[in-house]
Amino acid sequence: MTKPVLRQSIAEKDVLSFGEAADYLGVSRDTLREVVKAGKIPAGKLFTRWRLKKSDIDFYIRHGGKNPLVAEAEERAKAHEAKETVTAEKVLKPRKPRRTVTTALLLKHAVDTLSTTPCYLVGPASQSLLNTHITDAGGEWDLVAKGSLSEVLSRAAELFFSEELPKTSYRRQELTLPAQVQSLESVKESLNAAITGVGFSREDGNKLKLCADELVTNAVSAGGPELRVIIETGKDDLLLTIINTGRLDHVAGRMPGPEVERGRGIELTKKLMDDFLLLSTNEKVIATIRKVRAAS
Amino acid sequence: MKYVTGTRTVNPQTTVVTCQGEMDTLAVEEMRQAVEPLLGDSVSHLVFDLAAVEYVSSSVLSFLMATQGKAQDKGGKVSLVGASELVRQVFEMAALDSLFEFRGTLKDAGVVVTPPASTKGKEKSSRQKKAAEKETALASLRVEEVGNVPNLLI
Numbered sequence: 001m002t003k004p005v006l007r008q009s010i011a012e013k014d015v016l017s018f019g020e021a022a023d024y025l026g027v028s029r030d031t032l033r034e035v036v037k038a039g040k041i042p043a044g045k046l047f048t049r050w051r052l053k054k055s056d057i058d059f060y061i062r063h064g065g066k067n068p069l070v071a072e073a074e075e076r077a078k079a080h081e082a083k084e085t086v087t088a089e090k091v092l093k094p095r096k097p098r099r100t101v102t103t104a105l106l107l108k109h110a111v112d113t114l115s116t117t118p119c120y121l122v123g124p125a126s127q128s129l130l131n132t133h134i135t136d137a138g139g140e141w142d143l144v145a146k147g148s149l150s151e152v153l154s155r156a157a158e159l160f161f162s163e164e165l166p167k168t169s170y171r172r173q174e175l176t177l178p179a180q181v182q183s184l185e186s187v188k189e190s191l192n193a194a195i196t197g198v199g200f201s202r203e204d205g206n207k208l209k210l211c212a213d214e215l216v217t218n219a220v221s222a223g224g225p226e227l228r229v230i231i232e233t234g235k236d237d238l239l240l241t242i243i244n245t246g247r248l249d250h251v252a253g254r255m256p257g258p259e260v261e262r263g264r265g266i267e268l269t270k271k272l273m274d275d276f277l278l279l280s281t282n283e284k285v286i287a288t289i290r291k292v293r294a295a296s
Numbered sequence: 297m298k299y300v301t302g303t304r305t306v307n308p309q310t311t312v313v314t315c316q317g318e319m320d321t322l323a324v325e326e327m328r329q330a331v332e333p334l335l336g337d338s339v340s341h342l343v344f345d346l347a348a349v350e351y352v353s354s355s356v357l358s359f360l361m362a363t364q365g366k367a368q369d370k371g372g373k374v375s376l377v378g379a380s381e382l383v384r385q386v387f388e389m390a391a392l393d394s395l396f397e398f399r400g401t402l403k404d405a406g407v408v409v410t411p412p413a414s415t416k417g418k419e420k421s422s423r424q425k426k427a428a429e430k431e432t433a434l435a436s437l438r439v440e441e442v443g444n445v446p447n448l449l450i
Contacts, residue, residue, distance in 0.1 A: 181321050188318070206318070206351045206382055213320040213353040257391070261361065264354040264390045271389050 014054055018043075021052040025061070035060070102239065102275040105170070105232060106288040107153055109241055110279050119152040120280045152279070170232040170239070171197075177227050179244060184216045187229050191240065194233045200293055207272045208238060208291050214265035215242045215287050222246030222285065236293040237274075243286050299323035300330040301348075306407055309372065310341040316348035321355040331363055340372025343405050347378030357390055364395060373397060375405045 010020050021041075022032045036043045036052075041060045043052045110119070146152065173190055177183035188209055195205040219227050224245025232239040256263045270276050275290040299319055304312045311334050315327070331342065342363065346352075352360075364374040375397040379387075387393040399405040 184320060184322060203382055209318060210320070210351045210353055210382075210386070213355075217321045217353070217355060258361070258395055261358050262354075264357060268354055268386060268389055 010054075015046075015051050016054055016057070018050045018052070021054075021057060024054070024057060101234075101237070102277050102288055102290045105239055106241065106277050106279060106286060109230060109243060109286055109288070110149065111153070119149050120146050121152050121277065149281075170234050173231045175229040175231075177229060179220050179224050179227050181217065181220055183220075183227060183229075184213060187212050187216055190229075190231055194231050194238055198233050198236065198238050198293055200238070200291070204291060204294065208240070208289075211269040211272055211289055212240055214269045215240070215289065218265055219244035219246070219285070219287070237290060239288055239290045241286060241288045243284060245283060246285050297326055297330070299326045303330055303334065305339070306343075308338045310343065310407065311339045312343045312345055312402065312407060314345040314348075318350045319346075319356045320351075320353040324355050324359045327356070327359055335363070335366050335370070340367055340370040341375070342367055342372070343375045343377055343402065343407055345377050345402065346380070346383055349380065349383060351380075351382050352386055354390070357386070357392060361392065361395065375399055377402055377405050 010016065010024050013020070016024060018029060018032065021043075022029045025032060027035075032041075035041050041052060042056050043050050045051070173194070175186060175190060177186055191209055191212055192205075195208060200208065216227065216229075219242050222244055226244075228241075228243040230239075230241040230243075232241070256267075269289060273289040274292045275288075277288050279286040299315055299317055299322075300313060301316050302314045304314070306312060313327075313330055313334075315323075317323075319327075334342065344360070360374060360376075367374050376383075377399045378401065379398060384393065384398065387396065387398075397405070
């Protein structure tokens with residue numbers, strides 16, 4: 001006697017396999033592959049198999065096959081139409097500069113530093129350009145890329161290196177300090193000189209020092225013997241990278257409520273800097289922040 | 297001290313803690329040393345004078361939250377005076393601004409600091425003389441608390 005097979009119908013499922021998704025849409029697998037490749041329906045690998053969310057497919061159908069980012073932006077534009085003229089292009093336009101420079105320098109440090117896999121590259125969602133739905137004011141964090149270091153590099157390159165890298169050369173200063181809070185004094189001393197060199201306003205200089213404090217404090221609490229601190233200055237920007245032993249277990253993604261005593265540093269840094277990327281492996285965390293001098 | 301430049305007791309319940317500079321993680325230990333003996337005492341209203349503070353880090357936010365909790369347990373509160381735009385911005389970003397009483401000046405926080413009388417090299421009118429006498433009488437009471445000051449938010 002054969003065992004009865006319990007099969008859930010597509011209608012009852014929230015997550016579909018590639019074949020089921022193609023059936024659901026009434027298209028061939030090849031067509032669906034093209035749609036996914038074009039970024040019109042998000043798909044992710046769950047263990048070893050590709051999976052698609054039915055709600056994303058419904059969204060795609062509902063919006064006539066448009067890229068969800070465009071469709072959502074258009075919806076927002078429509079909602080705001082009565083108040084002011086907002087085009088889809090305006091809504092989609094990233095609020096912060098593209099992160100070519102931050103990514104390039106962070107990944108360069110990663111190549112110099114890391115040997116182990118897997119790697120995780122995370123950044124605030126509003127900046128990552130990866131999100132399928134636009135979030136407000138960078139409230140969430142996105143996993144930008146994951147896998148071996150080479151996979152992370154190629155994914156990051158695909159995402160962020162569409163622009164030509166600026167020709168500015170970066171002056172680099174590197175410090176190796178004991179992983180203790182007192183090291184903050186040395187970091188701030190070097191940072192002060194760099195801030196003056198680039199010509200930041202007093203307020204932006206203070207923001208940089210405040211975020212340096214947050215990164216150093218986090219790196220120290222992660223443990224390990226030492227911190228590597230890299231300060232890079234360009235014509236009108238400054239990047240600070242802190243490399244420490246440890247692992248990024250989770251990023252909350254939201255500012256903790258008043259009932260929580262700690263955990264605000266990363267979220268404050270995200271809001272105060274022009275860019276912020278974290279790369280984590282099982283043994284090291286690399287955090288890079290970037291501040292661009294405001295035009296005078 | 298580098299970050300806490302002084303504490304002034306206004307009355308048995310109220311003390312003004314004056315801070316300065318870049319209030320980061322390194323400042324927390326100094327703040328703790330200054331504030332803990334006060335809260336162990338009869339003080340329940342702590343006024344942090346932040347007029348000379350460049351910024352506060354999240355460690356300082358955590359310390360101030362814990363201090364606020366202790367003050368509230370004693371029926372008191374923490375007031376923050378003279379916070380710069382960046383300091384206010386950090387509290388707002390952390391969604392903690394509503395937990396504290398922000399005031400523009402010590403006077404707004406219900407504390408009046410009487411300046412010392414100055415008598416150098418000037419002929420005084422009788423009115424000025426009277427005022428100077430009054431100042432002298434108050435000299436031992438440099439600071440006093442004013443009751444029922446309206447809660448004006450800056």
